[in-house]
Amino acid sequence: MSQSYNRGLIEDFGRWREFTAGMWAWILHKFTGWVLIGYLFTHIAVLSTALSGANAYTNTLQGLESLLLVRVMEVGLLAVAVFHILNGVRLLFVDLGVGLEAQDKSFYASLVVTAVIVLASIPTFLEGAF
Amino acid sequence: MAERYSSFSSGSLPWFLQRVTAAFLVVVLAFHFFLLHFVNHASEVTFAQTTARMEEWGYLLTMVLFLLTATFHGVNGVYAALLNQGLTGTKKRVVQVVLAVAALALAAQGTYVALVMSGVM
Amino acid sequence: MHEHDVLVIGGGGAGLRAAIAAHEEGADVAIVTKLHPVRSHTGAAEGGINAAIRDGDSWDLHAYDTMKGSDYLGDAPAIETLAQDSPGETVQLEHWGMPFSREDDGRVSQRPFGGLSFPRTTYAGAETGHHLLHTMYEQVVKRGIQVYDEWYVSRLAVTDEDDPSDRQCHGVVAYDIKTGQIEGFKARNGVILATGGLGQVYDHTTNAVANTGDGAAMAYRAGAPLEDMEFIQFHPTTLPSTGVLISEGVRGEGGILYNAEGERFMFEYGYANNAGELASRDVVSRAELTEINEGRGVDDEYVYLDMRHLGEERITDRLENILHLARDFEGVDGLEEPMPVKPGQHYAMGGVETNEHGQTCIDGLYAAGECACVSVHGSNRLGGNALPELIVFGARAGRHAAGTDLGEPEIATGKADEFETEDNLDTPVEPGAVADGGEDESAVADGGERTDGSRVSSDPRSDGGETAVASADDVVRRAVENERTRVEYLIEKDEGIQQAELREKLQKSMTQNVNVFRNEEGLKQALEDIREVREAYQDVYVDDPSRTFNTDLIHTIEMQNLIDLAEAITLGALARDEFRGAHWRQEHQERKDDEWLKHTMLAWDDGTPDLYYKPVILDGEEKTYEPKVRSY
C-alpha cells in the first residue's frame, strides 16, 4: 500500500551548495589524493625512461619541462600536494582528537596557506618557461 | 590471538597505517618537492644529477621508502574511498585485485627504476 | 489478527516498565504504541524520581509527605506501595545503566524538592525523564520484546455484560499509521493501558501534542470508571507560545516575577508575603492569572520572569539549559530580557480507576502511569512522584497481567452498591453521548446511538448492544469490524466540519473556564461549549483521503477522546464544591473534610455519565493518616 518515493542520487551531491566546511575538506582531500596517486603512476612512467639510457631520460625530462602546459600543471600539482599535506595534518590532529572545535577554521587555514605557498612559488616554477 | 588478528582485517590496521604513512609522507613529500623544485630546478634535472643523488644509500633508501609508502597510502586511500561508497560483493573483490596488481606493478617498476638509477642494477 | 499474552498500550515510562516486568515473568508481551517508544512524553520530565534510598530517610516518611501533598485525597495502600517499591525500582534503573548524577563517593545524587521532608529526589541532570525512558527502552531491545510502533490503538475489545465489573477485555483494535491497515490484537492474559497524559484538552500545556488521553477515554467508554478527574495540576512558569516548562530552579536561584507595570506582584499584592515567588505551584499560578485578569499582564497574556540580576556567570553555571529553552522556543535571550511566562496545564492527577495491581474493574484490563489513578497523588501531585509511579505501578501491572500472584488488593474497583451517587448535579446541558437520529445509521463519528437504540461506532463493547456470549476471537473480530466501519465512514465522508476547528474551540473553553480558577458559571459555560463541540463532532470528516500516514484521521479520532475527558474533568469540577489541592472554587474557599474526603468517580454507563463517590482510604499498614492543614 504505502510506497516510498526515493529522491534519488541528486540529493547526494546536488546539495553541494549546502555543504559545510568539513564536507568540503573531505571532498577536496579526496580529490587531491586521487590526483596525487594518479600523478605517482605517471611520474614513475616518466622516470622509467631512465631504463633506456641517460639521454633518453634527460631529454624527456627537459623536453617536458620546456612545455608551458607542463609547468602550469606542475603548479597545479604543487597546489594539490600542499593542500593534501596541510589538510592531511589537520586530519591527523582530528584523529588524535585535538582541536576538533576548530575543525572548520583549520580547514580554511589550510586553504589560505596553500594559496600563499602556491602563489609564492609561481615565479620559481615558471622560471625560464617563457 | 587468532581472534585478535582477524579483527585487524576489519579496518583498524588499514586506517592506522594510512595515518602512519601520512605522517611519514608529510616530511618526505615536502622534502622531495623542495629538493626538486627549489634547490634544483626541475627543468634542469639531468640523468647525471639524478644518478649522483641516487648513489647515496641514504637517499636511495628514502626514495624507495617514499615510493612504497606513497603507493600504499594512495592505493589504500582509493580503496577506502570506494568502500565508503558502498562497494560490496564481487565488485569489491575485483577492485581489490585490480588495485593490488596496480600497486605491486607500480612499486616493482619504481624500485627497479630507482635501482637502475643508483647504478646497482 | 495478532495474538500475545500481554498487550501493553503505550511505550512511555509506564508501558516500558510493564512490558519488561511481564516479559520477566515469562509472558509473551508486545507493546503497541502510536509513537515510537523513545518519542513518548516521559522524555520531557526534568526533575527526578522520589525514592527513599538513604540512611535517615524511610519509605514511611515518603508516604507521609505524599499523603500530605495529596491533601488527604490519596489512598493509603497506593501511597504506601509507591513509597515502599520506589527504592527498589529506582536502584533497578541504576542496574540497567541509567546515567544518574553522582556524588563524590560514586553513589547516585539526590536533591530536595517541594513538599519533601528529605532530599530524596534522585535525578539524572535536568533530563531525568529522558534517561529513564531511554534506559528502559534499551532493556526492551535487549529482551527482544516486540514493539508495534506507530500503531494507533483506537478501540478496546471488551465484552458486553451490563455490569462493567462482569466485563472482560480480550484485546484491542489498532490502526497501522503508516499503511492505514486496521487490525485486531488479541491478548490472552491482559491489556495494560499506559497511554499517558491528557494535556491536549487545554490549549496551553507542557504536555506533548500526542498526550490526548486516549487510554483513559477508551477505558471510560468501555465501562471502567474515571477517578478524580477534576484535579489538574498547572505549572506557573511555562513559555507562552509553546508551553515549554521553565523549571522551578529559576525561582529557586532567585528569579523574580513581575507584571506589566513592573511590580513584583507576589509581594506587592500580597499573594505570598513570606515565600514570594517560591510559594507552591498552585499559589503562584493563581497569582499570575489574577494579575493577567486584572489587566496587569503583558499583552493580556503573561507576566515576566526575570533572572538577569543573577548575573551572567551564575546563570550560565546553574541555569544554562533555561537560556537554551528561552532562546529556542520563545526567541528570548534570558541574559538580556525577562522571560515571558504563564501558567500551563501540566499533569492530570485523575485517570482510570485501578487498584495497586493496576487492575481496573474490567477483567483483563489494566492501567498504569499518568492515564491511571491508583490514587497516589490525590488532589495534588508532588514534584518527582510521577516517575516512581510509572515504574512502580507499571511493573506491578506487568507482573500481575503475566499471571503473578500479588496477593489480595486493598483498593476495590468498580461501583459498589453502598457508594453514594450524585443525583442533583445541576448541569446546563445533558452530558454524555449524543443520540443520533441522522440519516446515516451505520456509523456515527462519535459513536452515538443508532436509531434502533444500539450503539455502534465507538462503543467498545463487542456486539453493539445485544448480549451474547462470544468467544474472545469474536469479540476482537467484531471490534475490528466496527472500527473499520468508523474509519471508512470518516474517510469517505465528503464534507462537514474539521477537527482542528473543534479542537481549538474545546481547548479555548477549557482554558478559559476550567483552568486554575474555577467558578460555577464558568464550569457551566464549559459544559455548554463541550456539548456544542460534541454535537458538531457528529458532523466531523477527514479531509485527507489517503491511507498513508493520515494524521488528519488520527487527530480526528483523538478529538473524541478529548471531548469525553474534557467533559469528565468539568463534571467533576462542578460537583466538587470545595477547595482542595489543585482544585480551587471561587464560591467555596475551604477544604471540606466532613463532606469531601471522597473520590469523584465517573462511569460512562452506556453514554450517560454516572457520577458517584468512593471513600478515601486513610488507613495505612501501620497507621491511619489524620488530615491536617496543608501548609509548608
Next chain:
Amino acid sequence: MSTQIQEEADEPTETEAETAPAERQSPGDRRRAEKRTASDQAVGSEPVGRADDDTFRLKVFRYDPEVEGKMEPRFDDFYVPREKGMTVLDALIYARDHYDTTLTFRHSCRQAVCGSDAFFVNGRQRLGCQTQISDLEAPIRVEPLPHQDVVKDLVVDMEHFYDQMHAVEPFFQEDDLPSGDLEEQRQSRENREKIKMSTRCIWCGACMSSCNIAAGDNEYLGPAAINKAYRFAMDDREGDDLKQHRLNIMDQEHGVWRCQTQFSCTNVCPKDIPLTEHIQELKREAVKQNLKFW
C-alpha cells in the same frame, strides 16, 4: 480451503464493480482524484494565504504515494503570519490547521526531547520545534530528511535508522551487580561526565541524514549508533570484557572506519553531541586494543 470459498464469493461483486465503475467510486476515490486536479492547477499558480508584511512564505515538500496529484513530488507554498517566538514547527502546524489539513509531518513534544520533527530546513537538518522563524531567511523551505525514504510529505521511513541503532547492542549488560539490598553500582563523577553528552541523543536521525558516507553506504552504522556504542563503551560500570566486546562491534568494516570526519553530524546535532569526537576516540581505542597484542 476456506479462503478460496471466500474469494469465489467475492468475485461477483468485483465484476459488478467493473461494469458500473461510476457508481462504485466512493467519495474518497473521487476526492483522491479531485486533489489531483486541484493540485495540477495549483502548480505554478498562487500560493495559499496572503503575502504581505506580516507573513512569510513557507515552501513545503509534498508527496503522497496514493493521492494522484501528489505522486509526483512538488512544493506547496503557504503564507504564514509571523509571530514572536514562532518556530518552524509552529508554522507547519499553522499551515496544516488553517490551509491544508492533509499536510503531514511527525511532531509531539514541541520541546526538542522526542526527536520526531527533524526536517531539512533551508538546506540543513534541524528540529522544527527548535528552530526560530526569525533566525531563518524567507522563503523557508522545509523538506523531509535527505537520504531517507519519504513515506508522505515530511514523514520519512525511520526503520533503517532504528535498525542501525539496535545493531550496536544498545543496552547495559553488566551482570556483575552489587548484591546488597538497594545497593547501587558506583560511578565516579568524572566517568558520568564523560558519557554525559553521549546520553543526550534523542534519536532524531538528523546526523545520519547529514552524513554523506551514511548516504553512500547503507551498512555504515552511522554517527548516532556509534555514539550510542560510545555511551556504553565508555561507561565504567560495564567491565573490561564488555568494553572489548563493544570495541569489536565498532571495529567492523562498516563501523567506525567508515567515518571520514566530515563533521556534518556534529554540526547538525540538535543536542550538541560532539559526535565526530566520540567516533574518533573509538577509532583510537580500537587501534590501541588491537596493538596491545603486537
